[in-house]
Amino acid sequence: MSIIELSTRIAAPVERCFDLARSIDLHLHSNAATGEQAVRGVTTGLLGADEEVTWRARHFGMWRELTSRMTVFDPPGHFRDSMARGPFKRFDHDHFFTPEGGGTLMVDRYDFELGYGPVGRRIDELLLRPHFERFLARRNRALKEVAESDEWRSFLTADRGPDRERVA
Numbered sequence: 001m002s003i004i005e006l007s008t009r010i011a012a013p014v015e016r017c018f019d020l021a022r023s024i025d026l027h028l029h030s031n032a033a034t035g036e037q038a039v040r041g042v043t044t045g046l047l048g049a050d051e052e053v054t055w056r057a058r059h060f061g062m063w064r065e066l067t068s069r070m071t072v073f074d075p076p077g078h079f080r081d082s083m084a085r086g087p088f089k090r091f092d093h094d095h096f097f098t099p100e101g102g103g104t105l106m107v108d109r110y111d112f113e114l115g116y117g118p119v120g121r122r123i124d125e126l127l128l129r130p131h132f133e134r135f136l137a138r139r140n141r142a143l144k145e146v147a148e149s150d151e152w153r154s155f156l157t158a159d160r161g162p163d164r165e166r167v168a
Helices: 014-021 024-030 117-147
Strands: 002-010 037-042 052-059 062-074 078-085 090-100 103-113
Touching: 002 117, 014 090, 014 103, 014 117, 024 037, 024 117, 037 062, 062 090, 103 117
Parallel strands: none
Antiparallel strands: 002 103, 037 052, 052 062, 062 078, 078 090, 090 103
16 A cells, blocks of 8 residues: 655635646646546546546556546545546545645645555555656646646636536
């Protein structure tokens, strides 16, 4: 089992940060380097309570799919996406948002386990944990840059709301 926590201070309102963190489009924008795609479920707009998205991305030179489900939804303070299907024994990602000094403190908590006993724990420690730390830091830098500029409007416009695209 591995746990990663990362805190990011953002000079933007908590509601904006909460919505940007659940934006499929911003996630794809921030992870273009992996060729990540949203291939099933909610594939554009904002992920909401009990909704799923299946991500397809290249990690460690191989294409992988992971279906994530929004299992906790308590706006604007907290949401959790949990793996519904994928390569891990368990994978939960909690997102916490606290108003702080006119901005927002965003805390991400990745809690995951590959499985496969001692071999899996070693892979977690040597490969997955550092990989996810870089992945999460890159995503949070992009979210911060977007939230603190006018660019956030392109990710949170009315046309990216409830009538977003879903793929079976």
